[in-house]
Amino acid sequence: MKIYKKAILPLGFSASGVSAGIKKSGKLDLALFYSSLMAKASCKFTANTMQAAPLKICKQYLKSNKDFQAIIINSGNANCFTGEAGLSDARKTTNFLAKHLGLKNKSVLVASTGIIGRRLPFFKIKAAIPGLVKQLSLKGIDQAKSAILTTDKLVKEISVKLMFGKKPVTICGIAKGAGMIAPNMATMLGFILTDAHIAQKALDRALGVAVGHSFNCITVDGCMSTNDSVMILANSAAGNHLIERGKGLDLFMQALNLVCLELAKMVIQDAEGATKFIQIKVTAAENENEAKKVALAIANSSLFKTAMYGENPNFGRIVASIGSSGVKIKERDLKIKVSSLKFRDIKVNVSINRGRSAVTVYTSDLSPEYIKINAEYN
Amino acid sequence: MKIYKKAILPLGFSASGVSAGIKKSGKLDLALFYSSLMAKASCKFTANTMQAAPLKICKQYLKSNKDFQAIIINSGNANCFTGEAGLSDARKTTNFLAKHLGLKNKSVLVASTGIIGRRLPFFKIKAAIPGLVKQLSLKGIDQAKSAILTTDKLVKEISVKLMFGKKPVTICGIAKGAGMIAPNMATMLGFILTDAHIAQKALDRALGVAVGHSFNCITVDGCMSTNDSVMILANSAAGNHLIERGKGLDLFMQALNLVCLELAKMVIQDAEGATKFIQIKVTAAENENEAKKVALAIANSSLFKTAMYGENPNFGRIVASIGSSGVKIKERDLKIKVSSLKFRDIKVNVSINRGRSAVTVYTSDLSPEYIKINAEYN
Secondary structure (H helix, E strand, C coil): CEEECCCCCCCCEEEEEECCCCCCCCCCCEEEEEEEEEEEEEEEECCCCCCCHHHHHHHHHHHHCCEEEEEEEEEEECCCCCHHHHHHHHHHHHHHHHHHHCCCCCCEEEEEEEECCCCCCHHHHHHHHHHHHHCCECCCHHHHHHHCCCCCCCCEEEEEEEEECCEEEEEEEEEECCCCECCCCECCEEEEEECCCECHHHHHHHHHHHHHCCHHHEECCCCCCCCCEEEEEECCCCCCCCECCHHHHHHHHHHHHHHHHHHHHHHHHCCCCCCCEEEEEEEEECCHHHHHHHHHHHHCCHHHHHHHHCCCCCCHHHHHHHHHCCCCCCHHHCEEEECCCCCCEEEEEEECCCCCEEEEEEEECCCHHHHHHHHHCC | CEEECCCCCCCCEEEEEECCCCCCCCCCCEEEEEEEEEEEEEEEECCCCCCCHHHHHHHHHHHHCCEEEEEEEEEEECCCCCHHHHHHHHHHHHHHHHHHHCCCCCCEEEEEEEECCCCCCHHHHHHHHHHHHHCCECCCHHHHHHHCCCCCCCCEEEEEEEEECCEEEEEEEEEECCCCECCCCECCEEEEEECCCECHHHHHHHHHHHHHCCHHHEECCCCCCCCCEEEEEECCCCCCCCECCHHHHHHHHHHHHHHHHHHHHHHHHCCCCCCCEEEEEEEEECCHHHHHHHHHHHHCCHHHHHHHHCCCCCCHHHHHHHHHCCCCCCHHHCEEEECCCCCCEEEEEEECCCCCEEEEEEEECCCHHHHHHHHHCC
């Protein structure tokens, strides 16, 4: 398995990104991923009950259809809390793009990120779509990966190449997200493109597992977004034997886990205002669920996060946050180890003497810069 | 019912506060409330499973005994996560004080607030107790109310006087708390002293209700403390007819609710780094529990709080936080009204069209000052 720290489009895929004028800044804000072959899709969406229009539309499409050829994404506007008009805007976006690509309706997925509660300017998207389609290319990935960003400072991208029999398969991941990051999931969009030939059930399972151990194990501010989506398209262009179960699926899952975890970590590296990258590992838990509860209680504690920012060894706050998780740990069973606070990378190890399960969660510190960014963002 | 914005000790009570040298600053850090008559006690403690030693000791005492005459409180050290040694320190504190006051063991309650995970310097407390007892007086309340503070900038105090038949009854409340404030409850200590003659069951019920609508309806940072305690002593000195049920209990509860709610609001007024006092009212909920869930989801959202700090009308964040509460509200049923952000006092009204219950929660904004305070506190 070879790992590349950049997005490399798998066979059959192209991409593009343009400025449609949704962002006031004039920066790139409309992205397209396209597969020339029909691809199987699998998606995971936020657990927030107030879901944005594009998520609702994608869910509708996915009910009747698992074959897709394109994903269109806008940044600068979340198309959330926009009522019937918002649903219509999302639907018109997919339909207009499908027409321009010569695809049938409902074979386009859609995602949005940005401010909540403002009507999506569909007329701007409509005007930009012809150019977006025209610019589709292998190199277009560079524009696409920028066009999905909002407060992000870094582009999040990774690719993995591995052999299935004699056929090379590529898995390429791109993500955005820097704040409003919490399970499940984050103001986080993740797009994974692969030329693997894989069965629908195997794809669904692989994505579920990978998201559970990556995007659902990160938190910046405990704020759960309305727009979180992770989407994978698998277009079979690699021509490998069908991945269904056994060793083949294990290998695919291993690679997909790596892609998702690396993207998730990049989100935390880029967390709004972050000066620390913090890994919290909870071991000796009764089960994974319990370990995650404890780890996230620490990771979401503002007091823990400010202590990390201040390089302040106030570990009592770790104790307090663990106690607030509701997991009944005896004081004498709790062991806490924290690496030096002087470095950017900090490791917190918590052992709770209740069993054999472990989970690792990633988070950032809480700095005045986070507040500045979010006090002003609109 | 007359309300006084200061602590007025009820009949039979005296108080004192000294510097025992627990705080490095040399500020007052040891307080005593004393009743010359035996008093009925009732207490509410944090839901944090990692409870501090003084809470464990109080719970032990309360199992075998409901009659108390004193509460001793230290600030500067939470005596939490201190193991068997911490339990012994708390026990020695109550026993040594009981001896000095000529009381039997287990008739003294104890509370601590401050940093977690450091051994309580009992030798300093032991050395200070004789002076603390000597200085007991009506005026000593002024020292006592300062000695319980940590990062607080304001003293929190209120008194209510009301007639039961021809007998005047006083309820006096003192609290501390400015951060690590979240239901249930807060790094919050509340002490309520009354000369009312009231049955134990009625006292327990009244305190439970009052805390539910006050200290459990405030949040600064969503961080649940290990040391939260609200304690009431009722010494019967007013000589009123026993308050047990009916109108008498209603009146007492009304007064106690007021005392607790005003103290809780003062905690939010004094929240670490706060520039806003925010009242979040959720109406038309199916039940109170659901209303509280929604209100606290908003109140604990870092993104909402930073928007308030920035006077940034990014109300999408209210929508997102409501959705993260897990309560299934239809988009079209959600009505949000926010008062002008230019003032210190902000009112957020949220109606969810699911029923007739309502709850009001109080919170503050999240400012760079909060981070500064907590990055440095140790």
